[in-house]
Amino acid sequence: MLNIIRGQAVMNHHVVYNEQILSIAQDVPTYVTTVLLCQNTLIHSGISHILSGTHFVISEEIPELTTGLPILCLIHGSQAADDLIVTVERLKAQWPSARVVLLTEHMEPAAMVQALQTGLDGLCSTAMKREALIKALELVMLGEPFIAPALVFSLVDEALHHQTRPDGNVMVGPAATAVASKLSPRESMILHHLTQGASNKQIARELGLAEATVKVHLKGILRKVKAANRTQAAMWAQQHMKLAANDGIIAAAE
Helix, strand or coil: CHHHHHHHHHHCCCHHHHCCCCCCHHHCCCCEEEEEECCCHHHHHHHHHHHCCCCEEECCCCCCHHHCCCEEEEEECCCCHHHHHHHHHHHHHHCCCCEEEEEECCCCHHHHHHHHHHCCCEEEECCCCHHHHHHHHHHHHCCCCEECHHHHHHHHHHHCCCEECCCCCEECCHHHHHHHHCCCHHHHHHHHHHHCCCCHHHHHHHHCCCHHHHHHHHHHHHHHHCCCCHHHHHHHHHHHHHHHHHHHHHHHHC
């Protein structure tokens, strides 16, 4: 079942950043001093080539704290969790206002959480396309944390059957079914369209509703699934609604 959920999420992973990233380029500073930490010379050259012609200008010299320019610290590698935390802490101490992003192929969920708690601003996957990577870095420079969908899935696998209740106790899979059951058929349909990356206007047209009505339903959805925005709600749907549907099928069979 996890493979099915992951496969569907991969197909629709653009939902995570379609609305949050693709429209922000005009708000990013035209020049971002970029400190690239990469021990592999070949990969260093490749990343430099990817960033050429963008806002992110790799600095061959260590920027001064007093420059006043925005700073991005881009770390490449699969460092051990302890080493990564030390690196993030050092960079944050040297440039308190800098954004720190890790570019990696894989990361253990526990290490990921620990790094984010230390102050890491973004986690990008080496599997991301150039345009998506650039937009993700722009989002981070605007002060919004970013985790690539490919890396989120490892967290999903670990948390899918283990969710924490407000009282601190642990609840498993059926919690998703309980929340999904509180959604009306209309809200479920809207959530389905959200997972496809549809805008409010597109959803309203598809369902024959006023756009204002869609917004009202969306507020109810966010409250019920405890999501902060439509992107989180779409991810919740990808992670839980399929599970809830399968649980319902199993229950009916029994």
